Amino acid sequence: xxxxxxxxxxxDKFIKNNNPIPFDKxxxxxxxxxxxxxxxxxxxxxxAMGISRxxxxxxxxxxxxxxxxxxxxxxxxxxxxxxxxxxxxxVVGHCHCGMEKTTSSxxxxxxxxxxxxxxxxxxxxxxxxNWADNFQQPQQNVIDSVNNIKxxxxxxxxxxxxxxxxxxxTGKLELLTNNNQG
Ligand SMILES: [Zn+2]
Numbered sequence: 701x702x703x704x705x706x707x708x709x710x711x712d713k714f715i716k717n718n719n720p721i722p723f724d725k726x727x728x729x730x731x732x733x734x735x736x737x738x739x740x741x742x743x744x745x746x747x748a749m750g751i752s753r754x755x756x757x758x759x760x761x762x763x764x765x766x767x768x769x770x771x772x773x774x775x776x777x778x779x780x781x782x783x784x785x786x787x788x789x790x791v792v793g794h795c796h797c798g799m800e801k802t803t804s805s806x807x808x809x810x811x812x813x814x815x816x817x818x819x820x821x822x823x824x825x826x827x828x829x830n831w832a833d834n835f836q837q838p839q840q841n842v843i844d845s846v847n848n849i850k851x852x853x854x855x856x857x858x859x860x861x862x863x864x865x866x867x868x869x870t871g872k873l874e875l876l877t878n879n880n881q882g
Contacts, residue, residue, distance in 0.1 A: 723754050725784070732757040732780040734773060734845065735792040736764045736799075740868035745792065748871035757786060763799030763835050764791055766845035774854050781855055788860040788879075789849055793842040794868045799835040804828035839865055839876060846877050 735745060737760045746752070757780045759773055766773045780786035807828055808821045835841050842863040849861045863877035 727754070727756045727780075727784060727786060729755045730785050730787040731755070731790060732759060732777060732786045732788075733790045733792055734759045734761070734764050734766055734777075734849075736760065736794055736797055737762055738794060738797065738868060741794060741866070744868070744871065745866060748866060748873060749792075757784060762802070763797050763838075763841060764793050764845060765799065765831065765835060765841065766791065766848045767831065768848050768852070770854060774849075774852055777849065777852075778854055781859065788862065790862050790864060791842050791845045791849070792864045792866055792873075793838040793845075794866045795838060796868060797835075797838045797841075799832070799841070800837065802832050802835070804833050807832060842876050850879075 729751075733745075733749075733751075733756050735741060735758070757776075759776050759780075761773055777786075777789060780789075804825055808825060811821050812818065834844070842865060846861045846863040849855065850859065860879045861877075862875065862879050865874045865876055866872070
């Protein structure tokens with residue numbers, strides 16, 4: 701089915717049944733979550749963590765990777781912290797993440813097939829390595845992302861960041877790093 705027709709038709713039905721209630725854009729929990737774009741987590745991570753509409757800010761990336769430097773996740777977290785009253789950040793990785801199998805070589809092979817020029821691929825290989833090849837294992841990646849947020853010069857030094865792993869099948873959540881315990 702054509703995706704535009706699909707979403708427009710769903711939207712027609714939705715707005716007929718939706719009773720618009722004004723919602724505050726500020727997150728009630730004062731929390732931002734950085735998690736993976738994995739399809740299994742859509743409409744699953746929220747109920748598994750007791751999150752409702754209006755409770756948190758949700759930022760999603762491939763493999764919930766947060767690198768150092770001024771990247772788009774850090775920029776979004778800056779908006780969360782400085783503009784939207786976020787006091788705590790939760791990084792939520794998950795088991796069986798697609799980023800475990802995504803590498804600079806798998807990406808560059810597929811980019812070649814998609815007619816990206818070899819010269820361009822060669823140029824960006826260091827960036828791909830630095831990102832995709834650094835993701836070895838979801839647990840370690842959560843720890844790295846938590847540390848990159850905590851050490852970011854763009855965010856307050858005392859920002860509270862916790863790390864979790866969720867099972868994308870059972871929804872079982874495991875606390876990996878607890879900032880309340882130093
Ligand atoms: Zn993932």
